Amino acid sequence: MGKCCKCNSRLLCMCLLPFMMTGHLLIYIMVSIFVTMSYAPPKITIHYIAPGISANSSALASHPLGPFWNLQLEDRAMWNQLQHAWDRENNPILRGNTTGISRKPRAQLLTEIARTHDLNSFPEHMGAFIRSMHCREYPLLINQPEMCRRSSDGSGVDSPVLLMAIKSQVGNFENRQAIRETWGHSGMVEGNSNKKGGLVRTVFLLGRQDSSTGPHPDLKNLLELENQKYGDILQWDFRDSFFNLTLKDLLLWQWLQLYCPTATFVFKGDDDVFVRTDVLLDYLLTKKKEHILWKGNTNKTDMDLFVGDVISNAMPNREPSTKYYIPESFYKGMYPPYAGGGGVVYSGSLAFRLKEVSELVRLFPIDDVYLGMCLQRLGLSPSHHPGFLTFDLPVTDRGNPCAYKSVLLVHRRSPKEMLTLWKQLQSMPDQC
Template identity: 30%
Template sequence: MRSPADFDEETGRRSDFAKDLYQHKNHLFRSWFLELLMLCLLIIVLFVAFSDSDLSWFEKLYHHSQYHSLFNHSHQFGSPAYRVTPTHKNMLNTIHKSIESPALQSGGLQYHQAYPHNYQFVMDNTEVCKNNAPFLVLIVPVAPINIAAREAIRQTWGKDRLVQGEVVITLFMLGLHEGADVEKLKQENEQHHDLIQSNFMDTYLNLTIKTMVIMDWLATRCPTAAYAMKVDSDMFLNIDNLVLMLQKPGIPKLNYLTGMLMWDIPVIRSKSSKWYVPEEMYPDPKYPTYTLGMGYVFSNDLPAKFVEVSKSIKPFNIEDAYIGMCMKKLGLSLTPPPNPSQFKTYNSKYDRCEFSTIITYILGSSENLIKYWSDYKKPGPHC
């Protein structure tokens, strides 16, 4: 085929015809190439989505819808969209390094980033469990700057110290945050005596560290409690129903972990996902059975066991699945709640009757918690 330069020596008519033909072929080639590229991408997406032969197509779609629903709700309630920004990438790299190069070594055991004894408490309430051994301890991981969430909980399900005849205490676990006012936090703790703060950075990717520090506090500061619950700050918690559940005769007193159980959940490998976990952090394609992190309940013998076994488990950034991994490493099984329908995620609208039957619901705001609780506590029958 002659080059365009050769055509310049021909007549104008032949030149125009050749140029038109060339442009037409070039347009067809680009269209064909783009269609082929889109087809290849579609094939890759379908292959990744359905490559796990252990899960049926229906199960795959179900698990995807679970994550998709949670992600959509985070947008609905005004939470910022999650992206793996350079800061997040740096934090993930730090976790990677902690896997390969443990911070400390002692007696052949590797102490990695999620091991809570790498951190120290900078604010504490060591006497809170000594005066009156609680039946149940509620510990809420919350950002230091999220004062509104703490105040809402103090006015609602975290208010009462005696529930169904049992002593219940509510505490808040905080890390460090550059935007937090240290003096105001001290004043808040002096007023309420319910803040615990450790010197890890309080970020989403450090939730596993935060959870393990909670376990360390329960094991060392509150070993006399019968049960504990890690419960998120955006939850409606029907504390009466929770205590009634734990009072049932058949509820185990040891090695007990319950909540909304999650089975055969595939690990998310997409870097754009909030739940992205690289293979080098967690190589298996699926997580062990775990309880959804919005709120899970456990007998208080488990925290010390979690802390000890965490020495031999590589850290990864999905905190509830990490606790499931601790249970698996300990050779323990999770227990479904007596009534699994009491542990729920999102609700489409508030219903006073329904809220009287459940234990957990994820809410959109602290304002909703106060509003719903005020209505729920009004005199008169709920249904």
């Protein structure tokens, strides 16, 4: 009898065991849910800081205010829409392991987006820019393939320290000649106060005459004669208009890569500026020495120099009567920091990086702003130099040679004013 009870008790325990385990599990789950619902996580400070460097701390930096890849279209302006579409197509996260720029033809994407915009609503010159903004390749009509390989002055030095690339137009013969006879002289140039200088080469960047501005005399033969005499003209087969100036930057970078890849520095400017080339050489050679010393302690060999008169927090000009007018239907937002006013200087190695990144940035009709866009895409900012006087000296100082002592560039000067100023600076008083 006792034996039978033991068996029944054991059997009962075995039967009740699953129910007991299930009950414990239910209790555990209920307690977990209750704890989870009642748990309040600690509040995270909105201004999360991560390791880095900032102006407020030598060890910490604030987190980014926006996502690294912005996948949302913020507005419907045409340029922004085109750039947004390109950013998505070239986003490495969305493209996976594929590399390279968008494989969709630029003209096809432009046509697709242009359908949603009335091109006739834009000013005529803006409409002309939009219709051709996908074109980046133009044949050279006049080339100088030996510009950086010849040494006609007998110096034995072929690689220029400074290449002066001047944006000009076919009819601006006087401007080009004044530059050749003054600050744009091609050859060995001494630094200021007989300091060590270097080889300077000058080229003038031209397109075709813009026939849309009215009838012009045919200057083709005169231009050919000028080029035969001086051999410093680069001309491409595109219409030379204000909104096409950006093309001169793109085509210059292509030309540099093919024909002048060893230029240490590049100056890009207009043909109505005056540059103190000797002082500029002093500045650039000092920067080169600093870079050589600096790169000895790092693994970075490229020199990210881009200098000019930097304009920050600029907004597009919305006044239709100005040549800088950018309709809100074409572009919305702030401009990135950019160097404007007729002249900038940058390192030759940076020119090739600008060329590469320009393939990811839609053409913009204002060349100075476009350079700022490309720099921003590279994660760089232009450096401001007070010697770039893009808004000129005070009127009372313009005739005083001593006022130009610390000047690198002045905008604007006529051919006659260039020649006069050059002569005055050659005999600058010692007391300056």
